[in-house]
Amino acid sequence: MRRALTLTTPIYVAGHTGLVGSACLRLLARRGVSxxxxxxxxxxxxxxxxxxxxxxxxxxxxxxxAAAARVGGIAANAAAPAEFLSDNLRxxxxxxxxxxxxRVPRLLFLGSSCVYPRDCPQPIRESALLTGxxxxxxEAYAVAKIAGLVHVRSVRREDGLPWISAMPTNLYGPHDRFDAERAHVLPALLRKFHEAIRSGAGTVEVWGTGRxxxxxxxxxxxxxxxxxxxxxxxxDEPVNVGTGEDLPVADLAKLIAATTGFTGEIRFDPSRPDGTPRKLLDVGRIRALGWRPEIGLEAGLAGTYDWYLRHQEVAV
Ligand SMILES: NC(=O)c1ccc[n+]([C@@H]2O[C@H](COP(=O)([O-])OP(=O)(O)OC[C@H]3O[C@@H](n4cnc5c(N)ncnc54)[C@H](OP(=O)(O)O)[C@@H]3O)[C@@H](O)[C@H]2O)c1
Structure with missing residues (x-):
């Protein structure tokens, strides 16, 4: 590890109960950071x-x-944009x-791929930020996040502190939110399919066109x-973090159906919003640093579903 990150460096994980913070905490503890x-x-x-x-x-x-934030899927963002803007800015x-x-010497701010312009060229490069x-x-969530990214960059320029920002793609895993109001697409679907099996429903409805x-x-x-x-x-520039591969939501739904064991019909509801048509990150910069993802989608889904089954009371 470089000097800024030794096993005895005091590290504050802000948002350690959340999806991202808890994963960082697990990894740091596993590496022996005390x-x-x-x-x-x-x-x-x-x-x-x-x-x-x-x-x-x-x-x-x-x-x-810095992994503390007010985070949610399309439904939560649409229902409370003022809270998403205000809480995240504050x-x-x-x-x-x-x-x-x-003068904390090192800070990593978590941005998000959803703050890139809606129609920017794919795969999305870091330079696409603020271009459309x-x-x-x-929008409200994105504007707050962009303020954070510019804040980090401004402190670097004004004070010379080596703070940095990451731009993760859609994330999933243990400690995600599975409730209908706040969940992102993947955990929301896992729960829907799980509940369909439990209630014996023959059909699962998926928001949007699936495209x-x-x-x-x-x-x-x-x-x-x-x-x-x-x-x-x-x-100065944030760094995209993703797999560099994407799939249609319809294929994701099929994979989740297989993970949960659902064999009924999957029906799409085009009256619900689709969100951005495509969102694939260019991951050249993080790859050049020697990092690459190790958990494939099928294995990751199986592990996440297993976690959900064991933690349903905290995951809802
Ligand atoms: N989830 C994704 O797919 C995704 C994708 C890209 C980027 N990100 C970014 O990653 C970061 C973390 O997201 P996440 O998915 O891990 O979110 P999350 O699971 O909802 O967790 C949010 C965390 O923030 C904490 N928090 C919220 N409001 C707080 C407040 N007022 N004071 C103190 N702590 C507060 C929560 O603490 P309590 O539990 O104690 O309330 C929780 O630990 C965010 O910046 C997000 O933009 C997430």
């Missing part, structure tokens, strides 16, 4: 600037992994301002990418 700093949102509401500053001052992290401002004030109009269904193409990365692969970036990357 000084891991965490707080749930009940213990520290990151929207609270004073409390955040005080927390960082007390724990003095040398690395911050979380980012208090965390990044406090880390800047304390956003997908309207998640949009999406890329999916297991969150354990993302966690490994985050550590690669912290160890080896230091530049």
């Amino acid at each position: 000084r891991l700093i965490t707080a749930t949102s009940a213990e520290l509401d990151l929207r609270d600037r004073d409390a955040t500053r005080e927390f960082l001052r007390r724990h003095n992290p040398q690395v911050v992994l 979380i980012q401002l208090s965390l990044l301002d406090a880390a800047r004030e304390l 109009p956003l997908e309207p269904t998640n 949009p193409r999406r890329e999916f990365l297991h969150v354990d692969d993302l966690a490994a990418a985050c550590l690669t970036l912290l160890e080896r990357y230091d530049d």
Whole structure:
């Protein structure tokens, strides 16, 4: 590991109960990192600037992994855009301002592939950021995230701190959200198919036409990418993290049906929004750093479904 990330470096994983944060925490613990700093949102509401500053001052992290955010699928974003904008801006401002004030030497901010313009050329390169109009269904969330990316870049330029940003594609894995209101497409479908089997329903309805193409990365692969970036990357531009391969939502639905053992009919509902038609990342930059994904979609789905079956009471 480079000097900024040794086994005794105090690392604050903000958002450690979530999909991304929990995967990063598992990986860091497995690697033997001993000084891991965490707080749930009940213990520290990151929207609270004073409390955040005080927390960082007390724990003095040398690395911050900024994976705390208000996150949701199309339905949640459409229902509460003002909350998605306001909460994410406030979380980012208090965390990044406090880390800047304390001159935290290393910070990794989690952006997202959904903040790229709706119609940008595929596969999407990092340089496509801010080159066109956003997908309207998640505009508020995207604007907040873009502010975070520009915030990181601005601190680099003004203070010379080697902070960086990652742009993950759609993620899935243990500790995902499976509830109908907040889930992204993959966990929402896993749950739908599971419930269809349990209730004996012969049909599962899937939002949209099934035609949009999406890329999916297991969150354990993302966690490994985050550590690669912290160890080896230091530049103004964010870094895409994905598999470099996509598939239509209809094919994903078939794979999930097979994973759960559902043998009934899959029906698409074109009156529901499709979202961005295609979203595939150009992953040349992270590949050049030596990282590559190790968990294929079928194996990843099987593991995620197994986790869901064992944790249904916390996953809903
Ligand atoms: N999920 C994806 O497919 C995906 C794809 C690309 C990028 N990302 C990015 O990855 C990051 C993490 O996403 P995720 O999927 O891991 O989200 P998640 O599973 O919903 O977890 C969110 C985390 O943020 C914490 N949090 C939320 N509001 C907070 C607040 N006010 N104060 C303190 N902590 C707060 C939650 O803590 P509590 O549980 O304690 O409330 C939780 O640990 C986000 O920046 C997201 O944009 C996610």
